[in-house]
Amino acid sequence: MEECQLLGLTKVIGVSNFSSKRLEDILSSAKIPPAVNQVEMNPLWQQKELNEFCKAKGILVSAHSPLGGSVGAKLGDTNRILDSDVLKDIAAAKGKTTAQTALRWVYEQGASVITKSFNKDRMKQNLDTFD
Numbered sequence: 001m002e003e004c005q006l007l008g009l010t011k012v013i014g015v016s017n018f019s020s021k022r023l024e025d026i027l028s029s030a031k032i033p034p035a036v037n038q039v040e041m042n043p044l045w046q047q048k049e050l051n052e053f054c055k056a057k058g059i060l061v062s063a064h065s066p067l068g069g070s071v072g073a074k075l076g077d078t079n080r081i082l083d084s085d086v087l088k089d090i091a092a093a094k095g096k097t098t099a100q101t102a103l104r105w106v107y108e109q110g111a112s113v114i115t116k117s118f119n120k121d122r123m124k125q126n127l128d129t130f131d
Helices: 002-006 020-029 048-057 085-094 098-108 120-130
Strands: 014-016 036-040 060-064
Touching (some): 014 020, 020 048, 036 048, 048 060, 085 098
């Protein structure tokens, strides 16, 4: 990937699901450090230590599944984030949806947020997180 960046074929290098240990291994030999580490991050899977490590090393955390993973939905379980009573209470106090509250939490941790929706109303709600 470093060669691709040097050739101008990519602007930055990113990794996915790297732990602090794995990032440390990469950083010990990389000429060009990764700019981003994409990991699952949400109010129930906070990744505090990894996020602090990445901040200290200048690596942006990009949060996928900020509203929870899809595994539970496939098994018939409820969504632990959207069904969280604590998040519902915070959302009600702020006049927001539970999803908006979870997205805002990720943003406030300094991470970029990756959402997935094909529903236009939910897309609009996601954008209204900050108003």
